[in-house]
Amino acid sequence: xxxxxxxxxxxxxxxxxxxxxxxxxxxxxxxxxxxxxxxxxxxxxxxxxxxxxxxxxxxxxxxxxxxxxxxxxxxxxxxxxxxxxxxxxxxxxxxxxxxxxxxxxxxxxxxxxxxxxxxxxxxxxxxxxxxxxxxxxxxxxxxxxxxxxxxxxxxxxxxxxxxxxxxxxxxxxxxxxxxxxxxxxxxxxxxxxxxxxxxxxxxxxxxxxxxxxxxxxxxxxxxxxxx
Numbered sequence: 001x002x003x004x005x006x007x008x009x010x011x012x013x014x015x016x017x018x019x020x021x022x023x024x025x026x027x028x029x030x031x032x033x034x035x036x037x038x039x040x041x042x043x044x045x046x047x048x049x050x051x052x053x054x055x056x057x058x059x060x061x062x063x064x065x066x067x068x069x070x071x072x073x074x075x076x077x078x079x080x081x082x083x084x085x086x087x088x089x090x091x092x093x094x095x096x097x098x099x100x101x102x103x104x105x106x107x108x109x110x111x112x113x114x115x116x117x118x119x120x121x122x123x124x125x126x127x128x129x130x131x132x133x134x135x136x137x138x139x140x141x142x143x144x145x146x147x148x149x150x151x152x153x154x155x156x157x158x159x160x161x162x163x164x165x166x167x168x169x170x171x172x173x174x175x176x177x178x179x180x181x182x183x184x185x186x187x188x189x190x191x192x193x194x195x196x197x198x199x200x201x202x203x204x205x206x207x208x209x210x211x212x213x214x215x216x217x218x219x220x221x222x223x224x225x226x227x
Contacts (some may be wrong), residue, residue, distance in 0.1 A: 027055045027062040036226075037062055040092040040196050042151075045222035047215060050088070061122055063090035065219075073207045075180040079168050084131075084184060086204040086212045088219065089122045092196065099192040100147070100156045103199070106188070107142065107158075123201045125160060125186025134167035134177075148189075151223045155191040159213070161206055162186075185209035189220040198223070 028037040030052065035044045038057055046052055050065040067086040076082045093115065095102055105111045106119060106126060124130040128137055140162045148155045162184050169177040183206035190199045202216040 025057040027057045027059070030054070035063055037092065040198070041226040042092070042196075042198060043222075043224045043226065044090070044219060047219065050215075060091050060093045060118065061089055062092050064088070065090075067204075067212075067215075070208075073182055073205045075182050076168075076205075082132075082166065082168050084124075084203060084205050086202070086208060086215075087124075088200055088202045088216060091119060091122070091199040091201065094195040095192070095197050096195065097197075099154065099190040099197060102192075102197055103156055103158050103188055103190050107140075119199075123186075123188065123199075124203045125162065125184060125188075125201070131164060131166070131184075136165045138163040150189075150191040150220055151193075151225055153191050153193050155189065155220070157187065157189050157217075159185070159187040161209075182206065185212070187213055187216055189216060191220075191223065193225055 027039070028035055030036075030046065033046050033048065035046055035052070035054070037043070040062070044063070046065070049068050051068055053064045055061045055063060065088040070083065070085050072080040072083040095115070097105065105113075106116060106123070120127050126140065131137060140160050142158070142160045144157065144159045146157050148157050164182055164184065166180050166182065167177055168180055184203055185206040185208075186201065186203040188199055188201050190197060192198070200216060200220050202212060204212040
């Protein structure tokens with residue numbers, strides 16, 4: 001019996017090692033600073049000042065970008081690591097809803113779906129649980145909704161802010177801490193072609209909203225569909 005268990009364990013370890021060496025099926029590739037999606041037929045021109053991570057092809061989150069050079073807001077001046085680093089995630093899937101209806105459904109208190117549940121995991125401006133155990137968030141306040149043209153299709157822009165209170169330690173070894181108040185800013189830019197919907201979600205500390213929004217709009221405006 002013991003020998004059987006040992007052989008089974010060895011087999012599991014060998015399979016795990018083989019699987020670890022297997023090349024991952026990425027969502028796309030980056031060539032000359034342009035991300036090309038493998039499945040959904042779109043391209044985005046990337047900013048080299050943002051770090052890029054390509055997702056797996058069997059996931060709806062295709063791309064994650066985070067700003068390389070960032071500064072903490074005043075309330076985190078002595079606790080920089082608490083800063084929400086400007087971050088954009090690119091999501092792609094299919095839907096029968098219009099892009100405006102799809103984004104509005106994310107704000108709805110009553111609408112539920114498997115798609116929405118998945119989106120909330122990464123769209124931090126919508127997720128009340130994001131921010132850590134010391135964080136208390138107020139209700140999300142929508143700021144702007146407007147249509148826009150993207151890559152020859154009708155797009156949609158949404159933005160909002162949420163105030164927070166955070167209990168922080170000023171150093172990693174400090175026994176005590178202090179309470180700070182701040183806010184997150186987030187925007188969602190969406191566009192749909194046929195049944196494919198692409199959403200770009202961006203979040204940052206509210207002090208940097210203007211600059212980060214411009215970068216999100218620049219990224220969205222670089223969108224092209226594969227010919």
